[in-house]
Amino acid sequence: MKQQDPTMEARLSLKREVGLMGAVSFIAGTMMGSGIFISPQYVLLAIGSPGASLIIWACCGLIALLGGLCYAELGTVIPESGGEYIYMRRTVGKVVAFMFVFSFVIVMRPASATGIALSFAEYVVAPFYSGCAPPQLVLKCVAAGGILLLAIVNCLSVRLATGIQVVSMVIKMLALAVIIVGGVVTFFRGNAEDFEDSFEATNVGVSSIGIAFYQGLWSYDGWNTLNYLTEELKRPEVNLPRALLIAIFLVTGLYLLVNVSYLTVMTPKELVSSNAVAVTWGNKMFGSWGWIMSVAAALSAFGSLNGTFFSGGRVCFVAAREGHMPDILSMAHVRRLTPSPALIFTTAVSLVVLIPGDFQSIVNFFSFTAWFFYAITLSGLLYLKIKKPELPRPYSVPIILPILVLIVAIFLVLAPIIDDPQIEYLYVALFILSGAVIYVPFIHYKLCPGLLTKLTTFLQLFLEVAPAEKNL
Template sequence: MDEEKLRLKRDVGLMGAVSLIGGTMIGSGIFMSPQTVLSTVGSPGAGLVVWACCGLLVILVSLCYAELGTVIRESGGEYVYILRTSGPVVAFMLIFSSVLFVRPAGVAGTALGFAQYVVAPFYSDCPPPEVLVKCVAAVAILLLAAVNCINVRLSMSVQVFFMVVKVLSLAVIIMGGVVMLVGGRTEGFEDSFENTHVGIGPIGLAFYQGLWSYEGWNSLNYITEELKRPEVNLPRAILIAISLVTGLYLLVNVSYLTVMTPAELTSSSAVAVTWGNKVFGRWGWVMSLAAALSAFGSLNGTFFSGGRVCFVAAREGHMPDILSMVHVHRLTPSPALIFTAAVSLLVLIPGDFQSIVNFFSFTAWFFYAVTLSGLIYLKIRKPHLPRPYKVPVLLPVLVLVAAVFLVLAPIIDDPQMEFLYVALFVFSGAVFYVPFIHYELRPGVLTKLTVFLQVFLEVAPGDKHL
């Protein structure tokens, strides 16, 4: 086949890149994490510092990724970078963890955020029943699984509509806070740093919750091959998008603290609903609806990308063949989407929002640390590689130290068996790699199951450029 036919078109410009990063980042996190960040660090001032530091950390790690994206000009993000610097075993560990936990955990966590806001108006005086929240979250996952399996354009139309809702929701919250702040409502900022919890564990967990809201900062590295002038637009888009999102998040948190006392904020199960009730009175349910719609849009995007990661892993031979197939009529990777939905539902059953976010962040930052180690390796061992954009070697070293801190902080300060289980799960990928990938062991029953599912689901092997 002609090589030119295999090359993706570079159609994404600077504005499209900024929109992709910002739209992926803004989701349910800013409506779910503020109360947890505040309760973890103990004071409004420390909470705002955490949000600002999360934004700064994300900018710094993104600039490191910008250099990686201009040195290794392939789409695929961490998977490709780790494959090129650390080898196939570690890359398989990433895919293994991503497909079986990280991506489904992202779907489950976002679905819980959506469900929390759907049921919040009906339980204004008490927390909603956990079973009800999980049932609503499960329905949302199944609904979006169906939407994404039916039609890609329908899924993208959903994404565009809810992106507008997200921005309008944040704008309303910010403007409401500005009006009250100008009116002299400053009680929430008195003694801003009193009762701050200083410790390795609280700081690490607060960062986990804050960084959840910034997830998506690396989305542009997954489509590097489609970005116009990546050596220029990649770092520019990162700085513009993440700086804007950081500013929005800080203003939203200031608005929360202007309208609510720290005690009201930490005790709220749905902070935007509490904010709406205090600002709009009986019309406060509008904010619940806006937050739910925003979370639903974020869930759709998370589900869409999660299904594609599973599809790509199978296409590369790192997952069963059935997951690399597409529907013969709708041209959607329905087996991968169905599999992602099924694993997400399993993660949803025992988990709660905070635990899912903590374990998600723990695993994600472990692989971010591995990726940054690869950048340092390239700088030291291969300094002559073309680098249209580069950062000082001190920058990835500092961010690597921060990533290692984030991985180790919860374990050192307050060891929990759950983190050990997650770590064992991540490293178990290397055990599965040897028989199933290196020696290509394929049980006969898996082949029969693949044929059965291929006929039942009406799917066939997919093209590389689905």
């Protein structure tokens, strides 16, 4: 194979191909995935009553909106891809940023992708296992197939991945519209008894509220998607905040209406015991045609998984470019201009996490880790506002917003631990801190550089990739 000309390597960068429509689709499409078709039963199970569950869903939307607006300022002050990683790198330092990217690459993004892939598989196989739970081996094989297919798509083309995101968003919007209309029709027929005494049996324990928020916020996960691909966004100073507002208002409204529909058509007991909520809803509304909802929910989760891969690969790519991951992960394909090595690595880790994973524990531990780092990121925004007010800010939020979201983040991290301590949270905390231990020998002192250089050269030729520079 011919060696790449050095001048071409220096000019290689990711293209700005994501406009406002694509941006809204990435946010809303990533958020509206598996969560709204799976999480309602877990929110209701944790909080105990239909009325309280609706309040949880509304509050989750508000938290996502406020967090998104804070991130919009960060994305315009620091206009680089990489999300939390690059913001921590620029505000709190290299060690904390490495702790984040280590946790993100090994735990957070694979856990997110695995949870979505499992819910995708749940809906794909649901019509074939009516009335009983599908075997775990079947679920995991289908989930692995979905992960591999989308990894290939994202390695081949940014436009193809964006196109899948837009199409899947349209499908999931139609599916949610069907659920909403069905619920409205049922409600006006007089099936509203589940809303009588709707706050009875509410669990008011700190741990119950925290777990309910974890499950609800899982459905809103993706509100920060654009911050991972800022360098590929057209006019980020305009499109970043605009896309956030459009997408999060849209998603919050749809989620509330869908939950009302679920509670109108199904009893709380039916909702909590369902393996696939949308399928149970479809069977009650459409009888033998209920499988249509299974197909729509599967396609919705597929789109969400696509958005997760698109954004997650970019964090790994940026971290490698900053010297915190192997050099090969900072390279892009010389013709397709996709960060294919980072995407391949993320896929491999996700498949490993899939082997022992189950949906509910994945969500809880993902949320605990995510909100720990959200708190650090928001602290960085406060630092920039107070210590560096002279920085250009194409978009800015009042200082009270990051303070409020920071308080929420601290509550979500501490609440489950204080009220109901579990040894698993200690393991997660120790894993996060282990990033600092790994940083010293492998990043600061760069152990084994010769071996990594040879491996990088081989993979660079094999994968047809070259170093990519920042696209500011």
